[in-house]
Amino acid sequence: MDLIESYGWNAHFAAAIAALGTTELVPARVIEEQRGMYRIMMATGERRVEIVGRLRLSGTLPAVGDWVAVRPAAGDDGGSIQHVLERQTKISRKVAGKTSREQVLAANLDTVFMVTSCNEDFSPRRIERYLTMIWESGARPVVLLNKSDLVDDSGSLSVEAQAVALGVAVHAVCAKSADGLGPLLPYLEVGRTIALIGSSGVGKSTIVNRLMGEDVQDVKEMRDDDAKGRHTTRSRQLFLLPTGALVLDTPGLRELALWITDSGLGQTFADIEQLAEGCRFQNCAHGSEPDCAVASAVEAGRLAADRLESYHKLRRELEYIERKADPEAQADEKRRWREIQKNVRDGRKKGWFPR
Ligand code: GDP
């Protein structure tokens, strides 16, 4: 197997680069991004490259995990990224600012481990929130309940997690003792890319260290590399596990904000969306509408009230994000604000409101 295959190169990307219709560009995977410079892995090894100005202007910036078409400079370093090949999956967040803009934090992930722990971090609501985002990315979510050593019965927590993680595998693990990591092997096959997300302190780094083996932090993980790239795994954002899978670990993923859309929400709350088909009104908000099948399910104890509440909360957040992303809705909102401000000013003049 050659180097780029071990980095996950597949038929999808081969077709994407062939469609560019040029033989001058070579495929490479982005393994690190630093202040506008990219470290990439190509068939001949690592390089540092920049991106062509046209890409910078288009706003389609490469992210760690992206497959790109590169024009290598002569010699064994340098060059420029010319195209970002169509992503199979991507995990994004909204960028704070006047409007919502999507920022891709990681591309082409196969599996995302949502890590929580068996102590205070454990919360079905938090699991729902992360799963919504992972579903949205296109990657397969898996829930890891770490620190199983801290509770007598991690089984009951697994059951609780499973109740909100529809169609998602839940594994109780103990990174400290490496207990329960065996069942993760099927996700860690050669050329597969995984990432871990979850609150700080739940044990993501410890799990990665366990999967890497004891002493790997000090050794170069690149078997095909020569003496040049002397980078320990710690400084890496995308690195190879002994099983042949790749782990993507960027600072951005660690401090993830929420970027949700309809489809992610629909998959996380498939039970509610299915119940909703029985509501009298198609646009039922499952509040106080008559003949609401969702509300009846809560009354009958077939749906947990706090799960419905969580759904409403995420939906409100989604609407907020969509409003920010929509220039027309935004203009409306500005107009509304101006009106309110004017009313307040008028009200003050007339002495209705305090100044
Ligand atoms: P991260 O912020 O998610 O990367 O979390 P870390 O990997 O840095 O772990 C945070 C703390 O949890 C460290 O003190 C770890 O030693 C501890 N920890 C990690 N896994 C386990 C576990 O399975 N059991 C226990 N008891 N502690 C753990």
Ligand code: ZN
């Ligand atoms: Zn309803």
